[in-house]
Amino acid sequence: MxxxxxxxxxxxxxxxxxxxxxxxxxxxxxxxxxxxxxxxxxxxxxxxxxxxxxxxxxxxxxxxxxxxxxxxxxxxGQLAVRGRGLVDAARPYLADLREATRNTVHLAVLEGTEVVYLDIVRGPDAPALPSRIGGRFPAHATAVGKAILAHSPGSQLEAVISAGLPRVGPRTLTAPGLLRRQLTRVCEEGVAYDREESGAGVVCVASPVLDGSGRARAAVSISGWSNRVRAERVAPAVRTTALTLSRTLP
Structure with missing residues (x-):
């Protein structure tokens, strides 16, 4: 010694x-x-x-x-390699999505039971959100978190459920069974929604960025006011961005 x-x-x-x-x-x-x-x-x-x-x-x-x-x-922090290439590759697509929707666009990864925001492009018409680059949020209470969990090994979902599902927003999913059913639908449709689950008056739409095996490396989302954003209408744009980014990555 x-x-x-x-x-x-x-x-x-x-x-x-x-x-x-x-x-x-x-x-x-x-x-x-x-x-x-x-x-x-x-x-x-x-x-x-x-x-x-x-x-x-x-x-x-x-x-x-x-x-x-x-x-x-x-x-x-700038030398951290886990998300660096992903951020550089995603940035032009995030900017295009922001211009198309005028809402805030997020790029996030899963770290344990939380999502970590790698990049945020804020929109002029979007609410002031608590998210920040490098910030964390409970995965079960976010659209990006659900998009990733739906395309991740079951052990990751079990870890999230075992840690508890605290209420974050007015409509946070706190029942494991309800979360499981919603993730099954996310897996089928490729799109996840947050309807005031992470904060009052906010809606988010997310889609996973997948690797060659179909597992989620990250997720892309847009966030806006629930009374201004029609989630189903913007979902195709979010899905297209995530699919394009998935094909771009090695």
Missing amino acids: CAAERDDPGGVTAARLTALLCAFAPGDECLGASELARRTGLPKSSVHRLLGHLVTHGLLERDGGAVRLGLKLFEI
């Missing part, structure tokens, strides 16, 4: 550094040591020491007596 491993059994320091970085939430500009200690449960003395390491390596930046996420994190 090397000296670093003896001094840090079980990777405690790595876990603490990770906890500090993950303590930042959407909307957080800067956080002080006291707030970080409160959020992570770490001793304030440890927080001060670990923040010094993170600042030294550019992962955090000092702003007065507080810290904010550093540009180095952004650089590392």
Whole structure:
């Protein structure tokens, strides 16, 4: 065992550094040591020491007596290869879909029981949505999540159901049986819907981006006001975009 491993059994320091970085939430500009200690449960003395390491390596930046996420994190994020090629390939198609519908277009993948948004092209006529690039949302409460789950191994759906189906919007599917039946229909039609399941007054239409074996790599969706968007009318455009993107990818 090397000296670093003896001094840090079980990777405690790595876990603490990770906890500090993950303590930042959407909307957080800067956080002080006291707030970080409160959020992570770490001793304030440890927080001060670990923040010094993170600042030294550019992962955090000092702003007065507080810290904010550093540009180095952004650089590392850009190197993430899982979705990078997909985003580059999808962007022109997402832009065309936005122009055709004037609503917000999403590209998302499944990560555990949540969807992660890889790209968002916001439309001028769309509602202000809580989604953001890199943001997460429960898969069962989104059209993109259902589009992916319907074309994924059954074990992934079981993991989502086992984790619970919390209510997110006024009409979120919280009954496993109802979710299963809806996913069967999504699999048959190639289109998933979110009718105020992720938020009040919002409707979403999604379609999966499939690989050669028919499994979902991602999903494309549009989101708009429920009183303005006729979901069935825009569904063919979403489906066409997803199919075209599926054929484009290696």
